Amino acid sequence: MARYFHVDRRARFVAGQAVELSRPDLAAVPDLAQHFNGLFPAGVSAHGMQYLNLDVKAGNGEPATELIWEYVRRAHFPDRPSRFTATCAWRDLDEARAWRSRAGMPNAKIWTLGAAEGFIANMSLLHVGTSTLRASQFAHAYWAGEQGPELDGMPPPCWEVLLCGPITVGDEV
Template structure:
């Protein structure tokens, strides 16, 4: 079985622990728009699209990561946040439409193909996180450098298509998209 290496940024992994999908959404902070949709609408849509639940990554980008903060009582944006939620949304739409048999990023964990790559990533986030092995026969290998919006919406669709097709950029940075549940292996 192929072996991958994941960096425990949340400090929540233990040897032989199982990373699973979660359906425990109400305790998570949900972003809603008054008068347009509420928490019940959010949960209903998640249950429609992901009946088995979401990964921690999925919860972060579908539920707790805000996109636009509006001035109270208006539709005037006060603050536009990160682009990552939109990247995830576009890539997920392309996956569902063109590559439905590949694992959803919203229901997966991520790992590096080599220990050296995991160590480099760990250094980039402070070098104080633990690294664990993860074995998976179902991992999808993709170029993480394709995960951006590009120069236009259609460009973002094209990058997503290339990502899910398994294309590689000139300076590819490979990641393993590992569908859950997954068993955490040895600590390095």
């Protein structure tokens, strides 16, 4: 089992915890329950749950980005893990600390995670604040595990790891 680092921005982890997928309570909306079950029969990660519940019309592009990336993955890279079922992590402690600082979460705990080898992708490509064609290029480069185009104003690559399968929370660092 490989060792990774996770910035726990939602304060959900404890040492020894097994990270599990979950399902939203959709009993009151059976049509959405059926749709969810077709998309994610095993459930979603905390990351997936967060983005499934955000309002796309609220002016925040992140939920739409996640949905676009998911459909590009399904259409062109079905062997890659879904961001909706993955736990995001970092390969080393310095990367985790740097991201925690960039994200403005200096008090978020960082945990070690034990998991099978994850999929590594450039998180800097996760945005749609550009043309539809460029956003498509970014999504394809993300799922191909590529750096993506070098454009003026583009942030440097930020290599996240998507972990799936059995994940165990280790120690806080």
